[in-house]
Amino acid sequence: MIFDGYKICVLSGFAGFTKMSGEIISKNISKNGGTIIPLPQARNQTSNLTLIIVPEQSDEKMILKVMNLTSLPSCPLVSPNWAINSTNSKTLHDPNDYQIKKTELPIKRQSPQTYQSPPQSPFEAYKTLPLVPLSNSPEMNRTQTNPILNQNNTRLHDDLLQNKDKYMFTKEQPNLNEHITSVLEILMENYFLLRDRGRGFAYRSAIIVLKSHPEKIICGDQVGNLQKVGKKIKKKIQEILETGTLKRVKAMDEQSRLKAIKEFSKIWGVGSATADKLFTLGYRTLDDLRKNIPQFLNDNQRICLELFDEIKERIPREEVKEISDQVVEYAKLLLPNKDIEANTCGSYRRGKETCGDIDILLTFDDVLENKLFLRELVDYLIEKKVVTHVLILSENCKKHESFTFEGIAKKPDGLHRRLDIKIYPRKYYAWALMHFTGSANFNRSIRLFAKNKGLKLTDEGLFPAIRSHGETICGGNLVECYTEEDIFRLFDMPYKPPEQRDL
DNA sequence: GGGCCGTACTG
DNA sequence: CAGTAC
DNA sequence: GCCC
Numbered sequence: 001m002i003f004d005g006y007k008i009c010v011l012s013g014f015a016g017f018t019k020m021s022g023e024i025i026s027k028n029i030s031k032n033g034g035t036i037i038p039l040p041q042a043r044n045q046t047s048n049l050t051l052i053i054v055p056e057q058s059d060e061k062m063i064l065k066v067m068n069l070t071s072l073p074s075c076p077l078v079s080p081n082w083a084i085n086s087t088n089s090k091t092l093h094d095p096n097d098y099q100i101k102k103t104e105l106p107i108k109r110q111s112p113q114t115y116q117s118p119p120q121s122p123f124e125a126y127k128t129l130p131l132v133p134l135s136n137s138p139e140m141n142r143t144q145t146n147p148i149l150n151q152n153n154t155r156l157h158d159d160l161l162q163n164k165d166k167y168m169f170t171k172e173q174p175n176l177n178e179h180i181t182s183v184l185e186i187l188m189e190n191y192f193l194l195r196d197r198g199r200g201f202a203y204r205s206a207i208i209v210l211k212s213h214p215e216k217i218i219c220g221d222q223v224g225n226l227q228k229v230g231k232k233i234k235k236k237i238q239e240i241l242e243t244g245t246l247k248r249v250k251a252m253d254e255q256s257r258l259k260a261i262k263e264f265s266k267i268w269g270v271g272s273a274t275a276d277k278l279f280t281l282g283y284r285t286l287d288d289l290r291k292n293i294p295q296f297l298n299d300n301q302r303i304c305l306e307l308f309d310e311i312k313e314r315i316p317r318e319e320v321k322e323i324s325d326q327v328v329e330y331a332k333l334l335l336p337n338k339d340i341e342a343n344t345c346g347s348y349r350r351g352k353e354t355c356g357d358i359d360i361l362l363t364f365d366d367v368l369e370n371k372l373f374l375r376e377l378v379d380y381l382i383e384k385k386v387v388t389h390v391l392i393l394s395e396n397c398k399k400h401e402s403f404t405f406e407g408i409a410k411k412p413d414g415l416h417r418r419l420d421i422k423i424y425p426r427k428y429y430a431w432a433l434m435h436f437t438g439s440a441n442f443n444r445s446i447r448l449f450a451k452n453k454g455l456k457l458t459d460e461g462l463f464p465a466i467r468s469h470g471e472t473i474c475g476g477n478l479v480e481c482y483t484e485e486d487i488f489r490l491f492d493m494p495y496k497p498p499e500q501r502d503l
Numbered sequence: 504g505g506g507c508c509g510t511a512c513t514g
Numbered sequence: 515c516a517g518t519a520c
Numbered sequence: 521g522c523c524c
Binding site: 406 | 506507508509511512513514
């Protein structure tokens with residue numbers, strides 16, 4: 001029995017750790033040999049306790065209040081996850097790994113920060129010089145001052161500090177609720193494919209909350225107070241916990257329309273609307289499509305249909321690196337005098353073993369003065385038989401100060417692979433790096449957060465923004481950041497390495 | 504009752 | 515503008 | 521579908 005000899009007190013019913021969860025955990029501890037000491041008893045004999053389980057999000061003050069003590073017991077305070085993980089794995093985890101630090105506020109398992117602080121934190125710059133940086137730059141007129149920020153520019157800082165814990169992008173646990181989110185994700189995808197965007201959005205945000213929830217949900221009551229999880233979704237979760245699936249999903253699986261849309265929309269350039277149109281025209285499978293290609297498919301869609309079986313394959317990490325290295329090597333060859341900086345972004349940068357595509361970001365000095373460089377690079381890559389197809393080559397950088405290539409690449413002996421190359425000026429590089437590293441859900445969360453603060457976060461920076469009828473009336477560059485660490489510091493969040501940005 | 508990330512390209 | 519993509 |  002894994003908990004033999006353990007005398008444990010479980011403190012629940014506050015700081016997000018529900019009574020129900022506490023009871024389930026207590027039951028499991030008893031079942032596995034441990035002794036549960038109820039609170040009144042525990043209060044009088046704290047020296048007898050092996051440890052106390054307290055909410056992940058609790059602090060010293062709350063615990064003293066709940067226990068009605070004036071000083072904390074000497075035994076360790078441990079997260080509920082210790083008991084949950086030990087029970088699930090049927091092995092005793094080291095409680096020291098789950099200790100709640102008594103003096104700190106909410107616990108964050110923060111990875112070591114290896115970067116060097118810049119001479120002046122960007123946020124300090126922002127506090128004293130609200131809209132500085134680009135005021136000297138002649139090319140843009142986006143440096144008008146913003147009334148809101150000039151009024152009281154420390155307000156934003158306080159706001160960011162106060163609210164950061166409410167947002168999931170500051171959480172860093174693995175997904176403990178895969179058993180639920182995997183099913184809900186199917187439902188979400190189905191709703192987007194059926195163009196029921198409302199439900200799509202609803203499930204998407206609920207899934208993000210469930211994925212970053214710090215405890216494994218084994219009982220419907222645990223989701224009672226979760227953001228974005230309302231009555232209907234709670235009911236779905238209960239059904240999943242009981243049956244492992246959803247009747248709704250099973251019924252959807254039978255729909256021929258949905259089945260066809262799902263298939264067609266895997267083609268790059270074909271989305272839910274086009275896929276639906278194809279179904280209406282009588283197409284049911286990719287083979288139907290290949291045999292009789294409809295007129296309205298454009299060149300890109302045709303190319304990607306033809307190469308479908310190759311493009312759909314995941315790309316091993318090593319191959320992503322090989323192709324990236326090749327591209328960067330040629331870029332350096334074409335601009336030997338420039339100090340080219342390059343990153344392969346997307347899931348590669350987040351450390352995945354396989355990737356859906358290859359996403360390369362480049363910068364060097366005077367990007368905007370070298371308008372033809374991307375075209376030259378792509379031509380060279382075609383000549384060298386690295387690139388086989390061009391889907392999009394955007395050189396119109398009037399509004400957006402960057403260059404984009406989207407196309408298809410191939411190693412001599414390999415499959416066709418989706419390749420993106422983007423070139424941004426240095427002053428946007430860190431913002432672009434964060435944008436293209438994702439994940440998409442990470443971008444959504446952090447951008448929504450910024451938006452709620454009257455700001456606008458994009459691949460080119462963080463801007464003050466007053467929105468009216470969906471349009472941004474007042475822009476202006478907030479501050480320049482040259483590293484991702486600076487961006488996180490600006491938000492007053494602990495740095496999250498790319499591997500931890502999967503949401 | 505309207506938004507749900509913000510932006511760019513295609514046709 | 516709708517559709518699609520990053 | 522959920523939240524303002």
